Amino acid sequence: MSPSITSIFDLAAAHPPHEPAIIEDAGTVFYGALIALSRGVAEALNSTPAGATRRPHFLFCSSSSAAIATYLGCLAANQPVCLLDESRTVQSHRILNAFAPPVVLLREGSLEGYRHATTLPTGFQLLERIDPREAPAPHADIALLLTTSGSTGDPKLVRLTHRNLTANAQSIAQYLGLSSAERSTQSLPMYYSYGLSLINSHLAAGAVTVINPHSFLRPDFWTHFRDHRCTSFAGVPHMYETLKRLRFDPATQPTLRTLTQAGGKLSDPFIQHYTPLTRAAGARFFVMYGQTEATARISYVPADQLADKVGSIGVAIPGGELTLEALEGTDGMQELIYRGPNVMLGYAESSASLALGDELTGKLRTGDLGHVDSDGFYYITGRLKRFAKLFGKRVNLVDVETMVEANYPVRAAALDSGRDTLMLFLETLAEFDLHALTQETARALGIPPSSIKPHPVAALPMTGSGKKDYAALQA
Amino acid sequence: MNRQKLKTCFVGALGIAPTTDLESVSFGTTDGWDSVGHIALVTELELAFEVELSPEDITELTSVQKAIGILGQHGVTFDN
Numbered sequence: 001m002s003p004s005i006t007s008i009f010d011l012a013a014a015h016p017p018h019e020p021a022i023i024e025d026a027g028t029v030f031y032g033a034l035i036a037l038s039r040g041v042a043e044a045l046n047s048t049p050a051g052a053t054r055r056p057h058f059l060f061c062s063s064s065s066a067a068i069a070t071y072l073g074c075l076a077a078n079q080p081v082c083l084l085d086e087s088r089t090v091q092s093h094r095i096l097n098a099f100a101p102p103v104v105l106l107r108e109g110s111l112e113g114y115r116h117a118t119t120l121p122t123g124f125q126l127l128e129r130i131d132p133r134e135a136p137a138p139h140a141d142i143a144l145l146l147t148t149s150g151s152t153g154d155p156k157l158v159r160l161t162h163r164n165l166t167a168n169a170q171s172i173a174q175y176l177g178l179s180s181a182e183r184s185t186q187s188l189p190m191y192y193s194y195g196l197s198l199i200n201s202h203l204a205a206g207a208v209t210v211i212n213p214h215s216f217l218r219p220d221f222w223t224h225f226r227d228h229r230c231t232s233f234a235g236v237p238h239m240y241e242t243l244k245r246l247r248f249d250p251a252t253q254p255t256l257r258t259l260t261q262a263g264g265k266l267s268d269p270f271i272q273h274y275t276p277l278t279r280a281a282g283a284r285f286f287v288m289y290g291q292t293e294a295t296a297r298i299s300y301v302p303a304d305q306l307a308d309k310v311g312s313i314g315v316a317i318p319g320g321e322l323t324l325e326a327l328e329g330t331d332g333m334q335e336l337i338y339r340g341p342n343v344m345l346g347y348a349e350s351s352a353s354l355a356l357g358d359e360l361t362g363k364l365r366t367g368d369l370g371h372v373d374s375d376g377f378y379y380i381t382g383r384l385k386r387f388a389k390l391f392g393k394r395v396n397l398v399d400v401e402t403m404v405e406a407n408y409p410v411r412a413a414a415l416d417s418g419r420d421t422l423m424l425f426l427e428t429l430a431e432f433d434l435h436a437l438t439q440e441t442a443r444a445l446g447i448p449p450s451s452i453k454p455h456p457v458a459a460l461p462m463t464g465s466g467k468k469d470y471a472a473l474q475a
Numbered sequence: 476m477n478r479q480k481l482k483t484c485f486v487g488a489l490g491i492a493p494t495t496d497l498e499s500v501s502f503g504t505t506d507g508w509d510s511v512g513h514i515a516l517v518t519e520l521e522l523a524f525e526v527e528l529s530p531e532d533i534t535e536l537t538s539v540q541k542a543i544g545i546l547g548q549h550g551v552t553f554d555n
Contacts, residue, residue, distance in 0.1 A: 087506075215503060215510050219534055242514050246530040391511045442490050448507070448515030450487040 007143065007162040008169060008200050009038060009076040015206035019180060022065040023228055024211035029065045031206070034072070040121035041073020048117055048126065050102075054079060056138055056145065056354060058101040062086045063186045063211055066122040068199060070105060071190070073120070075162070080138045080354070082145035082157060083191035090444055091155070095147065098155040099351050100133040136355035141345060146193055146292050148394065158292045159345040159354070167341035168295040169200035171317045175300055176258060176286065178205035185212045185230040187239070194262050197296035198234055217242055222253065229255040236263030236392030238420055240270055250281035262288040262297070263392035265380070267419070271310045289313035289380070293364055295342040298322070299378060312377040316340070322378050324370060335384055336370040339363050386470075388416030390447050395422070404441055408432045413460050413468045422452050425473055427460045477553050480523050481542065488516035502537040524551050
């Protein structure tokens with residue numbers, strides 16, 4: 001890394017060493033200790049025989065100080081790091097098969113085709129591929145690789161730079177007004193762009209990340225939250241929907257100051273439910289919008305304007321810009337375009353494409369259709385491509401259809417029917433097990449089988465041009 | 476009858492194999508029984524048994540035995 005480029009590691013290293021950085025049940029890790037541990041990881045990475053060369057490191061993680069220090073160590077060593085779910089085997093295996101990474105970092109255990117090379121100071125095992133595949137060196141600007149949460153279709157990673165990460169973290173810290181007094185409960189996984197943005201923005205602000213070992217729907221979670229005097233909670237739509245069912249009231253948490261929501265659209269009635277509740281509790285509620293392709297965050301609704309802007313994705317984050325571009329051949333449809341220092345270099349679908357440089361030059365076509373009101377607040381009205389957002393995960397509906405049709409004698413049409421439900425219209429070509437189809441599809445997508453509603457039909461309706469007629473199915 | 480219904484709910488919500496021993500299934504340890512699976516399970520149980528679970532019911536629902544107890548309080552009986 002050239003000395004002029006700042007990383008998240010550098011931002012974290014600038015804070016007073018005696019201030020707490022991460023609190024977990026095993027104890028508190030202060031900034032000084034976190035930085036020392038991360039430096040130790042960086043040294044260990046670069047002192048392996050092959051360590052002098054840049055090569056992608058695939059890190060299987062769940063939120064912990066050890067995983068965060070390992071991630072920071074990769075950033076400090078300027079070794080590209082890809083964050084993967086420690087437990088999601090379906091997607092992880094697809095990624096491993098597609099990229100055949102030369103290095104894998106695991107908390108424990110072994111991996112077929114890999115041998116143990118060294119143990120990092122965080123306790124993570126560095127495994128090297130026994131039979132490394134020929135691949136060009138990753139592009140010099142790549143710092144981080146994230147999955148796009150699509151688990152169907154071709155495994156795809158988003159290529160992000162140090163500048164992407166620091167710009168987005170600082171922008172988030174700015175509009176949320178984060179100071180070193182903030183304590184964020186880590187309610188989302190760190191391999192997920194929203195979850196990682198919590199960690200990065202709090203490291204940038206010199207604030208505290210609290211590792212909560214409980215699920216947010218357990219009373220233990222909120223006891224932990226209170227005991228550690230946490231100030232903010234982050235959730236995707238289904239979490240806020242669930243918390244409403246549990247009659248969660250922000251006023252019962254005396255230290256809670258900020259609620260943030262992203263990862264898909266929270267429907268208006270829920271926003272209207274939480275707006276007065278958070279205000280009464282003396283807290284702020286931020287409805288936000290983003291994509292992994294923009295590191296995490298693109299826009300937010302200022303908390304004091306939320307009541308007037310229900311349903312809006314708000315305004316661009318500091319340093320970014322939203323515009324609309326008319327789509328040719330449509331009746332006035334406009335695509336939401338984002339420009340900013342947090343826009344990815346591009347995708348990677350194989351180890352060869354990790355060598356690619358900046359393909360987007362700061363301009364991201366979001367694929368969302370939208371409009372803007374007279375106050376400059378943006379609204380999303382639909383998707384250009386056929387995607388569903390299920391439990392915070394983006395699911396490409398075309399990929400779902402392709403997968404189902406490859407495994408079963410059916411023609412399939414997948415539709416997002418809202419509220420985390422996927423409608424699957426199936427035209428049967430030969431006898432098959434509908435139950436198995438539902439279960440297998442759900443497993444591949446990582447969603448509950450009951451959130452898939454299969455509808456066998458005699459024949460899928462087709463348009464005049466011979467395409468599946470989704471409008472007719474939706475009606 | 477109700478036991479079978481219960482099993483269908485768990486299989487449908489959590490994505491576990493129909494052959495799974497339900498007694499071994501628990502919140503936070505069984506693959507699929509995370510917060511997403513949990514709410515799917517609540518929805519399935521409410522639809523199948525025509526009950527409305529309270530916030531307390533929802534947080535206490537952490538195993539099949541607990542489910543039987545909670546549903547019992549709503550007048551659903553399970554005879555072996």
